[in-house]
């Protein structure tokens with residue numbers, strides 16, 4: 001399998017509604033928020049793990065691809081909620097994101113897509129370092145069904161709207177790969193815009209847009225990509 005090129009896709013992720021990517025319970029500080037966001041361990045800057053972007057792209061692409069199909073793979077993804085593991089060379093998800101399914105994935109060659117962690121853009125990094133960017137704390141309540149009052153407030157930490165992260169992806173093209181394979185990556189990004197990143201999205205968190213998108217320096221528009 002001959003590697004023909006490695007394409008570099010770059011851009012900005014702009015947060016439209018507060019973004020909550022949870023840090024997990026093991027990083028809980030005493031007296032801290034019970035729902036903190038993930039932060040760089042040394043600089044304390046918020047960031048978006050590449051795995052969050054990649055995982056969301058993959059799951060949205062799979063759900064859109066398998067919607068309407070009626071076979072075992074469809075059941076696996078849409079009913080069991082598991083990642084596709086069909087390992088078919090015709091399956092964009094398995095080719096782009098890889099699969100370890102009983103080593104069947106070996107025939108597909110290496111995973112095509114690398115999604116790097118997205119860090120604050122330079123402008124926002126400077127603001128953060130000058131203490132001009134603080135994280136937002138949103139209180140979520142449960143409404144008492146009879147009294148109509150808000151109860152059990154839980155503080156949820158979020159990256160405020162307007163903040164920008166720089167992101168970059170690397171995409172490998174092998175000899176004999178479908179020519180439009182990279183378009184699935186663009187479609188995955190567009191599906192994230194239509195859906196959300198991070199947690200609590202059904203309650204309004206995590207709407208984002210990808211801006212200033214380029215592939216090897218050439219402008220890319222996500223307009224026109226959809227389900």
Ligand SMILES: [Zn+2]
Pocket residue numbers: 084085086087088091093094
């Ligand atoms: Zn598959």
